[in-house]
Structure formats: structure tokens, C-alpha cells
Amino acid sequence: MPVARPDSGDTRVIAHLDLDCFYVQVEQRKRPELRGKPVGVVQYNPWKGGGLIAVSYEARKCGVLRCMRGDDAKKICPDIELVKTPWADGHAPLNWYRDAGTEVVTVLSRAGVCERASIDEVYLDITEAAAARLLKDFPFTIDSLSDEARKTRILGLAEDGEIAMTAADWLCQKDSPRCDALLACGAIIVAELREAVLAETQFTCSAGIGHNKMLAKLTSGMHKPAQQTVIPASYVSTLLASLPLKKIGGLGGKLGKSLQEDLGVKTPGELLPFSQLKLQELYGANTGAWLWHIARGKNGDEVQGRVLTKSHSCSRAFPGPKALTSMTSVMHWLGELSDRLQEQLDLDLEMHNRKAKLLVLHAAVHLRGASQPAKKFSSKSCPLRYGKEKILADVRSLFERGLRDFCPLNKSLSPVKGSGRNSCNWAVTLISIGANDISAIPTGVNSITSFFAAPTHSHLPGRRSRVEHFQVSEEFETGASSRTPSSNDPENMTSFFSDDIINDEVTGILQPCSSEEPASYRNLFAVDDDKNSDADIKCTPAIESISSPVRRKSHFQLFESDSRNSVLNRCIRGDGSGNPCEDLEPTLIQCSPVEHPTSVSSELETCSAININSQHADLKLEDGCRSDVRSNTRELECSREADEKSSRAVQLGLAFASKASTSERQNPPITGTKATLVPKLKELWQRNVATQAQSSVKRGASNWEYKQEEIDEVVLAQLPVEIQQELRSSLKLNRPLRPSKRTSISDFFPSAK
DNA sequence: CATTGTGTAAAT
DNA sequence: TATTTACAC
Numbered sequence: 038m039p040v041a042r043p044d045s046g047d048t049r050v051i052a053h054l055d056l057d058c059f060y061v062q063v064e065q066r067k068r069p070e071l072r073g074k075p076v077g078v079v080q081y082n083p084w085k086g087g088g089l090i091a092v093s094y095e096a097r098k099c100g101v102l103r104c105m106r107g108d109d110a111k112k113i114c115p116d117i118e119l120v121k122t123p124w125a126d127g128h129a130p131l132n133w134y135r136d137a138g139t140e141v142v143t144v145l146s147r148a149g150v151c152e153r154a155s156i157d158e159v160y161l162d163i164t165e166a167a168a169a170r171l172l173k174d175f176p177f178t179i180d181s182l183s184d185e186a187r188k189t190r191i192l193g194l195a196e197d198g199e200i201a202m203t204a205a206d207w208l209c210q211k212d213s214p215r216c217d218a219l220l221a222c223g224a225i226i227v228a229e230l231r232e233a234v235l236a237e238t239q240f241t242c243s244a245g246i247g248h249n250k251m252l253a254k255l256t257s258g259m260h261k262p263a264q265q266t267v268i269p270a271s272y273v274s275t276l277l278a279s280l281p282l283k284k285i286g287g288l289g290g291k292l293g294k295s296l297q298e299d300l301g302v303k304t305p306g307e308l309l310p311f312s313q314l315k316l317q318e319l320y321g322a323n324t325g326a327w328l329w330h331i332a333r334g335k336n337g338d339e340v341q342g343r344v345l346t347k348s349h350s351c352s353r354a355f356p357g358p359k360a361l362t363s364m365t366s367v368m369h370w371l372g373e374l375s376d377r378l379q380e381q382l383d384l385d386l387e388m389h390n391r392k393a394k395l396l397v398l399h400a401a402v403h404l405r406g407a408s409q410p411a412k413k414f415s416s417k418s419c420p421l422r423y424g425k426e427k428i429l430a431d432v433r434s435l436f437e438r439g440l441r442d443f444c445p446l447n448k449s450l451s452p453v454k455g456s457g458r459n460s461c462n463w464a465v466t467l468i469s470i471g472a473n474d475i476s477a478i479p480t481g482v483n484s485i486t487s488f489f490a491a492p493t494h495s496h497l498p499g500r501r502s503r504v505e506h507f508q509v510s511e512e513f514e515t516g517a518s519s520r521t522p523s524s525n526d527p528e529n530m531t532s533f534f535s536d537d538i539i540n541d542e543v544t545g546i547l548q549p550c551s552s553e554e555p556a557s558y559r560n561l562f563a564v565d566d567d568k569n570s571d572a573d574i575k576c577t578p579a580i581e582s583i584s585s586p587v588r589r590k591s592h593f594q595l596f597e598s599d600s601r602n603s604v605l606n607r608c609i610r611g612d613g614s615g616n617p618c619e620d621l622e623p624t625l626i627q628c629s630p631v632e633h634p635t636s637v638s639s640e641l642e643t644c645s646a647i648n649i650n651s652q653h654a655d656l657k658l659e660d661g662c663r664s665d666v667r668s669n670t671r672e673l674e675c676s677r678e679a680d681e682k683s684s685r686a687v688q689l690g691l692a693f694a695s696k697a698s699t700s701e702r703q704n705p706p707i708t709g710t711k712a713t714l715v716p717k718l719k720e721l722w723q724r725n726v727a728t729q730a731q732s733s734v735k736r737g738a739s740n741w742e743y744k745q746e747e748i749d750e751v752v753l754a755q756l757p758v759e760i761q762q763e764l765r766s767s768l769k770l771n772r773p774l775r776p777s778k779r780t781s782i783s784d785f786f787p788s789a790k
Numbered sequence: 791c792a793t794t795g796t797g798t799a800a801a802t
Numbered sequence: 803t804a805t806t807t808a809c810a811c
Contacts, residue, residue, distance in 0.1 A: 292808080
């Protein structure tokens with residue numbers, strides 16, 4: 038009988054899902070005749086049949102291992118079907134698989150916070166979903182369990198001597214402690230998810246369910262393929278007592294080895310006698326503390342709501358005799374890689390509206406003849422400019438810089454006459470170029486897509502960041518008010534936005550709004566304290582320009598978008614603590630369709646929001662930019678030196694809001710401390726929703742919502758072609774559109790409220 | 791001659 | 803900040 042355990046309220050339910058021999062499954066879906074056969078996926082490479090990067094379970098039975106050569110696999114398992122990944126001609130081989138992985142993430146992200154841990158692994162925080170299920174359905178009856186849930190493996194169940202309890206029994210226990218009940222709910226949810234993944238993508242996966250990431254990950258691999266495993270809290274210590282240290286994520290390398298050598302420790306459990314201080318002494322404060330917790334099965338890592346990669350890179354190895362020894366050949370490959378990288382960047386820009394800022398080059402260089410034939414490494418970086426030629430040029434100079442560090446004198450580049458070799462005798466065995474520091478750029482604010490950004494699943498792939506706008510309303514006290522034109526005439530607006538207004542003090546408040554889906558806004562934080570207003574909140578110039586006019590005397594809220602790289606996010610976390618401002622009560626800010634203040638004149642009437650996501654440096658469109666993207670963003674173009682301009686745009690937005698509310702005279706100015714402010718904000722929001730509803734009825738359209746899965750081809754076809762294209766591109770990564778009974782556009786896009 | 795190619799994170 | 807190192811699949 039399980040012992041009731043006092044659970045702190047923050048028990049989490051974390052799942053780790055792992056696609057089974059994923060590349061193989063992708064190939065099998067393409068070619069169903071390969072199903073059920075021994076299959077290996079090899080990376081193109083004529084040498085010994087290429088290297089295997091995935092092996093089907095049928096082939097594993099014959100002893101075929103990943104990282105074998107194709108030829109060796111064939112020897113062990115003559116029946117094996119070896120599928121080659123496309124390599125050359127612009128076809129980045131792994132991208133195909135990455136896209137397939139995205140399909141899976143799309144299904145999973147319906148359930149909770151989702152983190153793409155690798156091309157074929159996903160972490161899921163389903164704490165909320167599990168708690169909800171607990172309230173709704175617990176305790177479960179055996180009959181109600183799905184087959185997949187019944188097949189769940191529960192670690193530590195049928196111990197020796199005891200009467201065997203089935204997994205179903207365990208899941209349905211009435212009197213289990215809350216932590217176990219939550220895991221049971223988690224298991225049932227994950228079973229459903231895995232079935233959904235199978236139904237919608239044809240891929241099978243394995244899963245682990247536990248109270249933290251480390252446990253979930255540890256567990257997901259215990260029963261493969263296509264099975265799920267739960268690790269109850271009560272079994273953790275038992276497991277860690279016998280588990281080889283290597284199995285723990287992060288201990289598979291040198292650290293694990295030195296742990297074993299230094300301390301004679303072979304399992305995590307054997308770390309228990311060591312004090313945290315001792316471990317920190319040996320391995321540093323950070324690692325030491327981490328180890329101490331791991332030994333106890335504890336791990337506070339959060340599931341990051343991130344499904345997009347933070348960098349792109351491509352690389353090419355030139356093993357042994359293939360090593361490059363002339364600048365000409367190096368340039369050739371730098372060119373290939375540059376092209377491929379730019380293609381990835383184009384794709385990212387198109388699909389996610391993101392751009393990278395940093396270009397990095399790595400090269401492994403083998404220096405011969407000289408004192409040591411030791412292999413060395415060099416890495417250089419510089420700002421990334423878009424365009425294949427620019428990337429090539431930059432990557433070239435990075436390479437030369439690296440080589441100069443590496444070779445004595447200036448001999449590095451010149452080939453020796455006669456011999457094909459360069460005078461320095463270098464040989465390049467690996468080149469890798471990467472694009473880092475990727476972050477969102479503003480989508481065209483006039484773009485129809487921004488109207489259609491659904492409030493749910495903000496972390497879904499294939500969707501542009503939709504947190505681009507602050508809604509500004511309420512009253513603003515501004516020195517400019519005396520100059521406020523009396524008329525609402527748009528013609529007057531232009532003169533209203535004169536330059537001298539910019540230097541006027543503006544006090545105001547960005548009004549929070551709400552949403553029906555609080556769960557998708559979990560990463561929202563408010564920064565609103567007077568005390569903080571002059572604090573060093575480090576942020577990008579874009580944020581700086583927004584906050585400064587408001588910051589001194591007023592309160593404002595910041596909204597974190599789904600991307601960890603989001604400007605706002607960094608602004609909030611940039612205080613050095615790395616943490617969000619958790620002591621502040623989260624406040625919702627709704628984004629709404631809006632025209633950019635600098636780009637509109639007649640629409641000023643409806644301009645109640647301002648674009649705050651402009652990262653000036655990014656706005657300048659490079660040559661490599663797709664023309665349709667270019668046209669969407671054209672009106673946002675400004676360059677780094679135009680900080681001032683952007684700042685002005687923000688202030689203009691504020692000024693306008695001031696004017697609008699002056700004319701309407703609805704709401705009094707709001708000031709106060711955090712304690713008094715938050716309730717007020719909430720009340721304001723209520724009113725705002727009401728007025729917004731009215732005005733949207735008046736104007737005919739304002740906020741739209743849709744459910745992605747409900748969009749249907751028939752209706753899409755009724756939209757204007759440009760809108761169709763834009764939507765399709767935004768939906769590209771998701772599963773095919775479903776047929777539906779509904780046939781009219783208005784059925785699909787009911788006006789919110 | 792030969793674990794490739796991608797990606798993340800932390801230490802320095 | 804830029805670079806290096808470690809780790810994982």
C-alpha cells in the first residue's frame with residue numbers, strides 16, 4: 038500500500054517523448070514496403086557504404102548498430118535495406134527529418150508546454166492537463182483506460198514476492214498519493230498523445246513520464262519501441278541506486294568518467310554520501326549542486342516552451358586523405374556551405390519571420406610538417422549579413438583570420454609552387470558554418486497573418502510571433518495635450534505628430550487585456566513598479582526606446598512571446614538574475630490587429646496599438662530577402678541609425694492614444710503602486726473588453742480568432758489569393774487541412790466577442 | 791587515413 | 803564578447 042506522501046503543491050508531471058529510430062520511420066512512411074523490415078539509414082558517403090545514422094528494430098536484432106558502416110551492417114545482416122539520405126545539391130539531408138519532427142511537435146503542443154530537445158525528442162510539461170484530468174476523472178476505472186494506457190509500464194511494480202499488480206491496476210488505484218495520481222493522469226494523457234501522433238503522422242514513439250525532466254528522459258528509453266514508462270517518485274531512489282552513472286543525461290561523458298575515477302562512484306545513488314559542499318568543491322558550484330540533486334532524483338529544469346531551433350549550421354568533414362590543402366578547395370566548400378546556410382535562413386525568415394545575427398565559422402585544421410602534427414581547432418565569428426555572396430565573403434575572411442592565428446607568418450594562403458600544398462602545410466579536415474542569435478523580426482503589421490494569430494498555442498511551429506503589439510489606451514497626461522487638435526480629422530493627424538512632441542514628458546499606462554486561454558499566456562510577466570522604473574533593465578534599443586518615455590512616471594507591462602530570444606523576454610531577464618520577475622503579478626496584454634503608426638495616415642482612427650517589436654538593426658532588408666517578405670515589411674524599413682525614428686513612432690502612438698481618450702473622456706488617469714494597480718488594471722480590462730466589443734461591431738471587424746485545425750481548403754479557397762498564400766505559408770508545417778462541413782468564411786472566423 | 795552533421799549549454 | 807569545451811543523438 039503506497040504511503041501517503043506530503044506533496045508540495047508544485048509537483049510537476051513531465052513527459053519525454055522519443056521517436057523510435059526516427060529517420061527509419063520517416064523513410065518507411067515514404068516507402069511503406071520497407072515497414073517491418075531491417076532497415077538502416079546511411080549518410081551519403083561512398084566510403085564503406087556510408088555511416089548509419091538510424092537502424093530499425095528488426096535490424097538491431099541482427100546486431101546492427103548505429104554508427105556502423107553500411108558495408109559492415111550488410112555483412113552482419115544481409116537482408117538489411119540501406120536507405121541513403123540525399124546529400125548533395127542544395128538538399129540538406131537532415132532538414133527532411135526535421136520537418137517530419139515538426140509534424141509531431143504540432144500534435145503534441147496541443148497538450149501543454151512543449152520543448153523540442155532534438156530532432157526526434159520532445160519534453161512536455163503536462164502538469165496542468167494532469168491536474169485537470171485528476172479533478173475530472175479520478176479515480177479511473179479499468180474499463181475506461183485506452184489500450185495504450187493499459188500497456189504503460191510502471192517501474193517498481195511487481196516486486197519480488199508481492200502479488201503482481203498490473204499497470205492498469207496501478208493507474209486506477211483510488212488511494213494513491215497525489216503525486217502518483219498525477220503521474221497516472223500523465224500516463225493516460227501521454228497515451229492519448231502517442232495515439233494521436235500515430236494517427237496523424239504515422240510515427241510511433243516511446244515516452245517516459247515522471248516528476249522532472251531528468252526522470253522523464255531517463256525513463257523514456259526503458260521500454261522501446263512504442264511503449265511508455267512511468268517512474269513513480271517512490272521508486273526513484275531504488276532506480277538511482279543501481280543505474281549506471283552514464284545513463285543520466287549529462288554524465289555520459291567526461292564528467293561521468295571523472296566522477297567514477299575521483300570518487301569511485303558507479304551509480305547516482307553512490308553519490309548520496311557526498312555533501313553538496315564537497316561536490317561543489319570538486320566540480321564547481323554549479324555542477325556540484327546539480328550532482329547533489331541528481332543523486333536524489335531532483336532536477337528543477339523547466340520545460341522550455343521552445344519549438345524552434347536557436348541556431349542553424351552546416352558542416353562538412355574531410356576525413357583523412359580528403360583533407361583540403363588549398364585555398365581553392367576550401368573556397369569551393371565554403372561556397373557550398375554558405376549557400377546551404379542561406380537557404381536555411383531564407384526558410385526561417387519565411388516561416389517564422391526570424392533572422393540570425395551572428396555568423397560563426399569552425400574549422401578543424403591539421404598542421405603537418407611542423408613541430409606537432411596535432412589537430413587544432415579554430416573558431417571565429419562576425420555579424421551575419423544576409424545573402425549568399427555576403428556570407429561567403431564573410432566566411433572567407435573568418436577562415437583567413439583563423440588560419441592566420443594558426444599558421445606562422447603570412448604563408449598560410451599561398452600555395453607552394455609545384456606541390457599542390459600550401460606553404461604552411463595545413464590541411465582542413467572539417468568546416469562548419471553557423472548562424473546564431475536568431476530572433477524574431479516584426480512581421481508586416483499590415484499582414485493579414487497578424488490578424489489571424491490565434492491566441493492558443495503560441496508556441497506552435499509555423500506561426501509567426503504574434504506578440505508584436507502593445508495596446509495603448511487609457512488616458513495619457515502629456516504636455517502635448519494643449520496642442521491636441523480638436524478635430525478627429527485624419528488630415529490633422531500629420532501635423533499633430535510634429536517632432537517637438539517627442540521631447541514632451543509622457544505619462545501613461547499600457548492597458549492590459551485578457552484572453553480566454555490563460556494557459557497559453559503562462560510566460561507573461563509584468564514590470565510595473567515605480568521602484569523599477571529607473572532600474573537598470575537591460576534591454577535592446579527597441580525596448581529602451583519604448584520604455585523610456587513611459588518608464589519614469591508610469592507603469593507598463595511587458596509581454597513575453599513564445600521565443601526565448603524574444604526582445605521582451607530578454608528585457609525581463611536581463612537584470613542579471615536570469616529570472617523573470619516572478620514577484621510581480623502576471624498581467625495579460627492582448628495583441629490586436631493594428632496599423633503601424635508610421636505607415637498609416639487615414640487609419641489612425643483605428644490605431645490603438647503600437648508596434649513594439651522593432652529591432653532596428655533587423656529591419657533593413659538584405660538582398661537575400663524574399664521579395665514577398667520584403668513587400669510586407671517595406672514600410673517598416675529603417676536602419677540602425679534610425680533608432681530615433683522608431684522611438685518617435687512609439688511616442689506618436691502614445692500621443693495618439695492620448696488624443697483619442699481625450700476625445701472620448703471615458704477613463705480617468707491611473708497611477709498607483711503595484712498593489713493597487715493590478716486590481717485596477719483588471720477592472721480596466723473588463724471595461725476595455727466591453728468597449729472593444731462594441732467598437733468592433735461598429736467597425737465590422739477587429740479581433741479574429743480561428744482554430745488552426747479547423748481551417749479547411751474549401752473556405753481557404755474563397756479568400757483572396759495573397760491571403761491564401763500567406764496563410765498556407767504560415768500553416769506549412771502543420772498537418773494537411775481537413776475537409777469540413779462548413780463552407781463559408783464567416784463560419785470560420787467569427788469575430789471575437 | 792575515417793562517427794557525420796546539427797544543435798544546446800556552460801565555462802572561460 | 804568571443805571563443806572554447808562538453809554533451810547528445
